Amino acid sequence: MRLPLPRGPLSAAVIDVLSGSDPAALPQSPVEPVDALTDDDLQLALWTMYELHYRGFDGVDDCWEWEPRLIQLRNELEAMLLATLRAMVVVPRDGRRVADRLRSLIEADDGPSLSRYMQTRADRSQWLQFVAHRSIYQLKEADPHTWALPRLPVKAKSALLEIQFDEYGDGNPARMHSELFRVVLTELGLRSEHGGYIDVVPGITLAITNVMSMFGLHRALRGALVGHLAAYEMTSSEPCRRYAKGLRRLGASDAACAFYDVHVTADALHEQLAAHDLCGGLAEAEPELAEDIIFGAAVCLAIDGLFAAHVLDSWAAGGSSLRTADDSLLAVS
């Protein structure tokens, strides 16, 4: 993957260092943006540093992953992001089982429905935009949550593995969910390489994947990580059925719809495993993590709601949900 284009001083500094500049030039004590969650520059700086922990960048030395000055900057930006999330998402404590609390949280969520729009109204251009947004995470689907594995007690670890086996195709690379998503991109005529649309997605899209990476790379946030996964799985089956209908409405093949089709039944199973065995198992073994599990789930729902609102509002205003409309593959007609 190539390095992204900078969007401001933070991301420019990170990208410059990875391109060969002196890391001494990295900003010290950067100024906190108005909204760390949606700030393009902060989110792109974080995303770029996080990618060093996944597949890296073409021509960039792998050793940058643990460069102390980059890690220091990452810590400072993460502190801003985490403080924003803690202030945004406040869930009252209660003594019920974690699985029951997760279900209540999801039932109470009133974010806008993007899947209903995609099913019944979205035109081809809007579908292309939607898929470009989703490619940022979906092409590495499940990877951030895999960071939790060595940090979990036995029952929770076993449950996470049951979920991840499915996510990674159960031994068949072609059935890996990220690969099924690649088929969607290809059939729609879009680029299918990881990060292919990094320069056109807004900060909130980057935040979706950055939050998972932040939860995943900090053992201290393992509760939030599994809570995030539970909320993700618990809000997937029904929307995926709608997405599949929307794609078929545009004439997509069964092969392209497979990504959404498999999630209908897979995530109906995963939501049970995630809520009861993974989150329940972790809370049973480490009760002090219960509030963080709920926090992670609430963060997932909140960010998803902000993303959906951004996309739907952009379209309602007659514009593009992406940062630029000059990508010929994504042109708004």
Next chain:
Amino acid sequence: MTSPELGGARITVYPDGPLVVRGEFVLDDLDKGQLPTARVIALCRCGRSATKPLCDGSHKITRSPRAVPRDAAPERA
């Protein structure tokens, strides 16, 4: 306790949810024959699934105001 013994299968009842089957099993349909399955499956227990015999999460529609069609349901994928 969630893992079946070697060579057997374990069926777990999830509260207000499906039956989850793990271990060594086959899923037969008298009309269609043996159905391909994943290693672990969730069987519909409420009768509302559109993917029977597998669960598709539709049981929530019977008990949750969230699942009533409206433009305000949470989201995924």
